[in-house]
Amino acid sequence: xxxxxxxxxxxxxxxxxxxxxxxxxxxxxxxGVPDLRVVASMHERKALMADLADGFxxxxxxxxxxxxxxxxxxxxxxxxxxxxxxxxxxxxxxxxLLQLFAHAAAQGFIKPANLTMVSxxxxxxxxxxxxxxxxxxxxxxxxxxxxx
Numbered sequence: 767x768x769x770x771x772x773x774x775x776x777x778x779x780x781x782x783x784x785x786x787x788x789x790x791x792x793x794x795x796x797x798g799v800p801d802l803r804v805v806a807s808m809h810e811r812k813a814l815m816a817d818l819a820d821g822f823x824x825x826x827x828x829x830x831x832x833x834x835x836x837x838x839x840x841x842x843x844x845x846x847x848x849x850x851x852x853x854x855x856x857x858x859x860x861x862x863l864l865q866l867f868a869h870a871a872a873q874g875f876i877k878p879a880n881l882t883m884v885s886x887x888x889x890x891x892x893x894x895x896x897x898x899x900x901x902x903x904x905x906x907x908x909x910x911x912x913x914x
Contacts, residue, residue, distance in 0.1 A: 768796050775799070782818060784811050812837060816847060821897035823852040823890075826859040842883050842901070852897040853886040860886060 771781045775798065783799040790804055805811050812834060824835040841847045853860040864886055870876045885896035 771796050771799055784814050784818075786811050816841065816849075819849060821850045821852065823854055823893060823897055824860075825854045826856055832863075839883055843880050848901055850897045850899065850901055851884050852893045853884065854890060854893055855886045855888050857888075 771783065774781050781799050781801065783796055783802040785795050785802065785804060786808055787804050787806060789795065795802060795804075803814065805814055816838065822835070822838045824831050835851060835853075838847075838849070839851050842849055842851070853864070855861065855864075864884075867876060867881060867884065871878045871881055882902060885893060887893035887896060
């Protein structure tokens with residue numbers, strides 16, 4: 767994340783950092799980000815990032831990446847937000863995950879229409895275009911944002 771922040775700042779872009787206090791205390795905060803927002807918890811971090819975001823893009827990563835991606839997808843599936851999620855599928859990194867999503871849909875655990883909430887591309891430009899496209903109709907939602 768720091769490399770991306772540095773590249774964006776070097777190009778004159780605006781970066782918003784969101785980090786829990788516990789990680790700041792461990793000196794893991796990027797001190798070069800002028801808009802660094804320190805929150806109390808990881809849950810508060812994800813909620814603030816969701817409020818700030820127009821969509822979500824996951825890059826190759828580990829458990830934290832998978833957890834945040836699946837939570838963002840779930841929030842859209844439940845109707846808590848109307849934001850796409852994208853996978854920057856560098857060198858096919860996310861191919862097994864996409865196959866798992868397709869398998870879960872084939873087995874009836876994911877509604878096939880909800881697979882459209884997740885975009886994938888190997889290049890950042892086309893992926894960004896996909897993620898910023900409005901979502902089409904999805905299966906009826908289980909919750910309204912007012913219910914949460």
